[in-house]
Amino acid sequence: MIVSNTVSPLWLGLPQGHAQRIAQAVREGLDQAPGNTAQVYFRADDVAVPGNSFSRMLATFRAHDAPLCLAVVPAWLTVSRWAALTRDAGREDLFCWCQHGWRHMNFEPQGVKKREFGQARPARDKRQDLAKGFKRLKEIMGERFTPVFSPPWNRCDGESMAAMPSIGFKGLSRTVGAGPQPPEGLPDFPVLVDLHTRKEPDPAASLDALLAELVRGLATGSCGIMLHHQRMNETAHAFLDALLGALKAASGLRFVHFGHLL
Template identity: 35%
Template sequence: MTEDAAWSALFAELDSWAAAGKRLDLWLRDDDATVPSTQLDRLAALSERFAIPVLLASIPLLAQETLARHLETAPLLRPCQHGTWHRNHAPAGEKKSEFGLHRLLPEILAEITTGRQRLRDLVGSAFLPVFVPPWNRVDPVVAAELPSLGFTGLSCFRNFTLGPAGGPRLVNTDLDLIDWHGGRIGRQPGDLLAEMVQLLASRRTNPESSQSFGVLLHHHDHDNTVWGFLTNLLARLSGHAAVAFSGPDALFGAATDLAMDLD
């Protein structure tokens, strides 16, 4: 399938959403923020151009004061907590995870609390109490404890679900723009569009499916392929009857006010 055909397939699927009276809430999450950079500035400019807020997952014990000051000039970049140190604690042979049950639960929760306080100290009232675990992995036992630590939201990737003990409001991302195993390069637009169409078609026909669709970003690692696709996607979908650009405040509720009340 050519790229033009892939775009046509996406619009045909979105037209089906519109015909069914459904609306897709498209949103952006960007991971690993620690310092200001030209890449971060490019993300901020894109968010301003299309009036789409970005959930900016920042590593609290690596984030610098300069990031906090920079975010004061980029109000659509909405900081939240991305783990603590972004360290892998899984043993060799297992998938990377900072918050699997590879340590005692009280130690894990104390570390998350330390990270939350550090990020709150850095960014103040701009902090959103949404937890984003590195590598999109967190044990359901840990996730269930997040509300007691002051978190109202959790965001992982596509198929993650909470355990029987529940947890905060879960809003996952759905589409990763980077090929991590093929050289940390941008994925080809045709492949991304085909994946997006497949996901949306499945969601349209399942009344239990979420209406939100999250695009996962890592601004430090973006090449021209990623930036080009992201810009093209937002430009083409802007104004479509079935698409609304959404942000973390709408998706996770009045998170900032709740964060202030819990401290």
């Protein structure tokens, strides 16, 4: 299991006044949204192993009574880890658990954007891994498994998506604008706001870009926000708390998770 814990420059030098700017961005986005209302969902990727940062992330969502979609890597999950994760989660109504790839392994050649489910693999192999992951999570999680697939690196090809409905998947979650189009009957719940895998070297520019994503997402009426708990430091946790507080305080905003959207 290989997961990056690199902290983005934004969380090493967050500019002052960010709480006020978050609230301003939320107001601006809702002012542009249809009917001045929007739904917001959060998706946390690379889940399977309990730990302090994971526990703190869940506690922050519980404190704000906000739901969270947890994208679990099936090959990393064990029965004992699942027991620890659910003890941490506590409230069943706030958290939904979906599938994040199979092993979170890149199969693309050097120089090509990373994919676990891309053109570098035969369709049969991709289908087998999709089905293995689905079966494993269903067996371990039971009725708490939400049949939505989130591909590692937010990328998967048409062959993989074509196989998903017959396996039992009811939805998909990638990034806004990702291609190709999913088959009919497989809705995509995309994320736009990236909290923790940002690459801007300048913290001020990074905060500007993050808040611009938040405004654009809210303006559409449906805003998906992506988290990576392994990349969160103290500053990132405090920012998440402020963000959830600003969203919860906003009139016309509704928190949802994938289970509500299916």
